[in-house]
Amino acid sequence: TALLRIDDLVVEYPTAGGTIHAVSGVSFDVRRGETLGIVGESGSGKSTLLRAVLRLTPVTGGAVHYGDHELTSLTGEEMRQLRPDLQMIIQDPIASLNPRRTVRELVAEGLRIWPQRVTDTVDEQVRRGLDAVSLDVDLVGDRRPKSFSGGQCQRIAIARALALQPRVLFCDEPVSALDVSVQARILNLIRELRRTLDLTVVFVSHDLGVVKNVSDRVMVLYLGRVCELAPAEQFFAAP
Numbered sequence: 001t002a003l004l005r006i007d008d009l010v011v012e013y014p015t016a017g018g019t020i021h022a023v024s025g026v027s028f029d030v031r032r033g034e035t036l037g038i039v040g041e042s043g044s045g046k047s048t049l050l051r052a053v054l055r056l057t058p059v060t061g062g063a064v065h066y067g068d069h070e071l072t073s074l075t076g077e078e079m080r081q082l083r084p085d086l087q088m089i090i091q092d093p094i095a096s097l098n099p100r101r102t103v104r105e106l107v108a109e110g111l112r113i114w115p116q117r118v119t120d121t122v123d124e125q126v127r128r129g130l131d132a133v134s135l136d137v138d139l140v141g142d143r144r145p146k147s148f149s150g151g152q153c154q155r156i157a158i159a160r161a162l163a164l165q166p167r168v169l170f171c172d173e174p175v176s177a178l179d180v181s182v183q184a185r186i187l188n189l190i191r192e193l194r195r196t197l198d199l200t201v202v203f204v205s206h207d208l209g210v211v212k213n214v215s216d217r218v219m220v221l222y223l224g225r226v227c228e229l230a231p232a233e234q235f236f237a238a239p
């Protein structure tokens, strides 16, 4: 069953040089528990699409259905209530982590903003979030981001998202800034999470090899349009 349904989404950027058509009538669904990979070359509209679905960028037209909600018509406050459900990690993990905070504080950040997501205790949910990414709170909890590698920072960012017990994890080029050897470990981690936590994943990358590694279905964007959407085994089958 579809957890998210995107209908005819259009996103345009007005600029001095004219209108940029970043996303031009994109429709797809995301099924509960699946990993949907979205692949396309730089400039094909991947980031814009993710950001529009999450209401981080204004939508020109179309609809985003999540459960009983239509996200493009929600008020800011209604959207704020849903944010913990729909978490995102980005390409540059270090940029998303406040350097002045400890790991413990960083992973607890979302739980301070959305106390309704504290179903156990903050400490316990921080511990479980870090556990899920193979970090031990007793070893790393008091350290700050600058003492970690890029891969470890991405783990911390993922732990922060997981502490909120999200339904969907949106990943925007989550391994593109990492060393190749570290990439594989983060991809394995994302695959594992999807299996162990009842998590749905939307995974965006320009790298087909990376998308192949994690996806159940693959959607190809080209110039802001969907040009292919197929199960991964079909997509990657020899012709």
Ligand code: ADP
Pocket: 042, 043, 047
């Ligand atoms: P990516 O290809 O990984 O999305 P970019 O370098 O294209 O990264 O974009 C980086 C940032 O600049 C993003 O926030 C994006 O929205 C913004 N951006 C990209 N293209 C333009 C543009 N033509 N005008 C203004 N901002 C842009």
Ligand code: ADP
Pocket: 013, 015, 020, 021, 022, 040, 041, 042, 043, 044, 045, 046, 047, 048, 049
């Ligand atoms: P991708 O993530 O696939 O690299 P983007 O969504 O970043 O693609 O960009 C899609 C198109 O929209 C590109 O032509 C890009 O230059 C343009 N674009 C992205 N962000 C902005 C922005 N903030 N202002 C103007 N144009 C933008």
